[in-house]
Amino acid sequence: MGSVDQVPVVLVGATGYTGVEALRLLHAHPGVRLAGLCADRRAGQPLADHLPAWTDIPLPPVERFDADAVAASGAIAMLAVPHGTAQTTTAELLARGVRVIDLSADHRFDDPAVYAAVYAPHQHPESLKHTVYGLPELHRASIREARLVGVPGCYPTAVTLAALPAVRAGLLAEGEAVLADCKSGVTGAGRSPGPGNIFGETSEGFRAYKTLAHRHAPEMARNLGGRTVHFVPHLVPMNRGILATVYLRLAPGVDAARVRDAYATAYADEPFVSVLPDGAHPDTRNVRGTNRCHVGLFVADRLLCVQSAIDNLGKGAAGQAVQCLNLMAGRPETEGLTQAALFP
Amino acid sequence: MGSVDQVPVVLVGATGYTGVEALRLLHAHPGVRLAGLCADRRAGQPLADHLPAWTDIPLPPVERFDADAVAASGAIAMLAVPHGTAQTTTAELLARGVRVIDLSADHRFDDPAVYAAVYAPHQHPESLKHTVYGLPELHRASIREARLVGVPGCYPTAVTLAALPAVRAGLLAEGEAVLADCKSGVTGAGRSPGPGNIFGETSEGFRAYKTLAHRHAPEMARNLGGRTVHFVPHLVPMNRGILATVYLRLAPGVDAARVRDAYATAYADEPFVSVLPDGAHPDTRNVRGTNRCHVGLFVADRLLCVQSAIDNLGKGAAGQAVQCLNLMAGRPETEGLTQAALFP
Amino acid sequence: MGSVDQVPVVLVGATGYTGVEALRLLHAHPGVRLAGLCADRRAGQPLADHLPAWTDIPLPPVERFDADAVAASGAIAMLAVPHGTAQTTTAELLARGVRVIDLSADHRFDDPAVYAAVYAPHQHPESLKHTVYGLPELHRASIREARLVGVPGCYPTAVTLAALPAVRAGLLAEGEAVLADCKSGVTGAGRSPGPGNIFGETSEGFRAYKTLAHRHAPEMARNLGGRTVHFVPHLVPMNRGILATVYLRLAPGVDAARVRDAYATAYADEPFVSVLPDGAHPDTRNVRGTNRCHVGLFVADRLLCVQSAIDNLGKGAAGQAVQCLNLMAGRPETEGLTQAALFP
């Protein structure tokens, strides 16, 4: 029932939390026509069979992925499949001229050597020549023209938005590392059942994991001009949200006013990033279900503590993918992303 | 920035959970222009000061309620103020020809004696001559023409949608009571801090309250043709959602097939009520943030167990109010209410 | 470090939630000496490797189960292994003269035909001749002498304690079924990760499961003198606790005072069952981590609504097992079970 000027989009992968959130956003997007829905393991079944929230909501049939069919549809492809898998899918689509937005980790680096060091040797390194890192606040112009967008990781999104204005404005002491103490809801651990996401071992408790050894740190470091990033993620007993508490050492003479000015300037025209007033603390509940990022600034002596809150499935994944889609398709950047948080 | 054919709406009360949810829905509604936002205690302050989720989202200024101003705006008024207060506000608006959708309990009965018996003497009984009970599945045609709509209680909505088809189709044994064992999220207890909604005494525990003594029972009984309703509400450690587990005694000879047929027929054309397939259990998470109601049917011997799931702030309050608004304004009934649940 | 007069106990199975709770209670029990700890898959590893809560707490080594070794130790065996497995383990132990407390479903019925109908054919039906149903409020004297105790299911414990005094005192209408609407925390679904217990699909939502088709119903019916029991279990987003809301039709002429009198009498000498005062609602949080059961009574017309709250891992499993152990070993019945709930 799309109108003529809607953008056709095929969603590949609709069983994980990220894929379902992408579906939710695409379905509600007034400028998008959902041209196809692929999920190999669920092909031929009504989506509502395993996702009853979609009962009686009209959707295209769930089909097996077929690169030729996607190409024939003229659609942009949005991939919400596991990393590794996304490499092959992407290569097949690029070869057929389809533009791709990949939510996995597979196309976040353009250097195959870096990818290999962080993950594993890339099966289609030639794709990386085309990839653009899908953080509009960094690469808006390139995303508009991109054949392939690698949507950033959830943690790197939160940390980069928290730290980048200070880095760019030259507020930080020379050679000091960025310290990112981050906290994520349980959906960050994915939908496959395991000890890391069962209720009895995630609710009513709090812990860190992969301390100083998580694969998102190199992505953050790259985004922040090569600074060392010490990254410690924690697991919060809630479904959605990331709060990044980022500690930065200020250069001599930099005071709170100058910090605030740098952030206000950096984000003055950003539709999804809000710098909160003095003393206000970002809270993940205030961005839940949205593509927004709230930033809070705190200075004491020469320490700058920046806090940023996003929805890990929103601005940290599917929301950001839709923002990139809007740019690639020449739509208003905020289209389909203007809703307020579900509260509470 | 509304277009010419949008419906102007003034929202009165935007600090409680119901009001904020109404604001969220109205703000996202493509056919509505938010013509005013009234909250006496917060007048003159940016809404984001106490609701930071609304930071940088354009809204009308928060003003004190002024019935003349509302009348001058030509808007429909949606009231999310406490019961008692709503009586006066409504009377002032009706007197000026403003159509009113009241989310409080004040206009759910058209008989002042009944209202007085359940709540307290009504201050403006003359308003009750105009009120229509805002359950579209019951009173769609009257709602279209109504000057005043009393939006149903959250529990009565869930229980009525669960039981009404069986009552209407004559499936139930004579003289048997309806037994409604209901479970609600904590937002049902409102936003004013108290022992009933603090984290330490609502999370990690489960209890009933007001057993067989809750004021929603008479509303249910009225909706179900005067049958006795035994109603026991429980408090679930979650934010949103009601599950009603309703037990009904079937008349001799009524079997599962006939039950299913009655429900399928009753809800065939209802855009927001889905009868789930055999064996499927409604889950509040599948309707969270929506105006939908999922219904499950289970029969054993002569017992019919119907389960219905709604969002208490959605179909149980603000979503239903918007559905009524659509009807009153001659808009498509589902406009602004087509989104899928936030999952998870 | 046990003293001479402590009871030696071997715990078989210490990886599931029930087994860990049994370990917690036995470890803290002043009258018990933990003589052995068996867990085949974890044998040879320190328990703290997979249960870090036990770091630096002295325990016997984890060993493979060996019936001869248990017999040689002179201990009572407490089994927290899956049903099915428990049949063989029990038979081996009984053959060696070891007294057994089985937490699984395998020895809750003394009739092999009933067991087969509810579960599957029993592999050691001869064991059933010796089994005593481990609900002290029903079978205290027999438990003292038992060679084998089958610890009741969690739901049957809650429902039986709620309904039995009314049944026994003849308060109920003839031929009327018992209706048990029950709500359990997520640990009731066990510790093996699956869609039924992952955080994203159990938190922030509420649903029933196995409506009118759960295997605990026949156990309840047997306990309640053969009355029909309609049983609907629900899943609460919390770790521990069961609230049973039980609906009973009173015989003509039975009023609230007579009901209260019957319950007060039935439980006057029961150390773990408390009948709450008029109007008070049992709450699972008030019995968390304990062997207690709180009972609330509500009467309207001829309907009796009894609510009982237990900890599904406490009075619903491991606590009850320890209560039986105390009886079998001639210890004070409340020994090791006197603590108050963890609040909150």
Next chain:
Amino acid sequence: MGSVDQVPVVLVGATGYTGVEALRLLHAHPGVRLAGLCADRRAGQPLADHLPAWTDIPLPPVERFDADAVAASGAIAMLAVPHGTAQTTTAELLARGVRVIDLSADHRFDDPAVYAAVYAPHQHPESLKHTVYGLPELHRASIREARLVGVPGCYPTAVTLAALPAVRAGLLAEGEAVLADCKSGVTGAGRSPGPGNIFGETSEGFRAYKTLAHRHAPEMARNLGGRTVHFVPHLVPMNRGILATVYLRLAPGVDAARVRDAYATAYADEPFVSVLPDGAHPDTRNVRGTNRCHVGLFVADRLLCVQSAIDNLGKGAAGQAVQCLNLMAGRPETEGLTQAALFP
């Protein structure tokens, strides 16, 4: 029913979460006789009226506080009353020769000027001459002899136990600040209902509060030899637990092995502090309901990340108070505190 050699203890304040936890621990303590229970607002009422978890558990009557009566009882007094109030209560008791364990903030500093700077002018500065800071890992010998013990704050306990071995062993770079990113369950916000602890605004979200401006920072700094402490507390949607993630800059040449050695040595004889093996992450759920502290060590380059997990109501308050009580009374230090965590 206490035996002759039990220590008599009077608990003053039993309505807040800390007081109730103290009651739970004292009640279960085999070496303590609860000689009195004072709560002015609840005097004369059964405790179970507002704390139904205590239904049918024998306790002394709740009385108004009377310093003479406490003195006459020969008991040690444990105070769980608000700070400010505790100053007067303590002074009255000290004047009568009663030994006092104060859970409030009132006697954590021995310098009135420091107390005044952090809180407000002290009403009884003469008491501070007698106070001993109740962290046994720091002041065990003095606590044994103390007339007055000021139980440490929950955050300072977690941070001090995490950082002190590194400070004492001289592992840290000169002049570098300690950075303490801490996360606490909601009971840390107390039991008085308010926006900071209602379910709808604490569950399903995560935020910091009082960033770099919390009153516990000076207490930490004092404990750590006057080092600057940058302290950022966060609120976790769970009831109990603190995880402190503490970042420390190592002196040149200090490697992971030397760090581990220092911590192993420092805590070798500490009954309640466990240093977890390499790679293991402390989790608050593993210490819930206990007096234990789990410590994890992570080193990368010259950054040391120490994580410590405690129960804020246990080792962070009431558990620590009982540990001090044991020392003051000449009891085994671990008596009444040996239980394992409630899991889950």
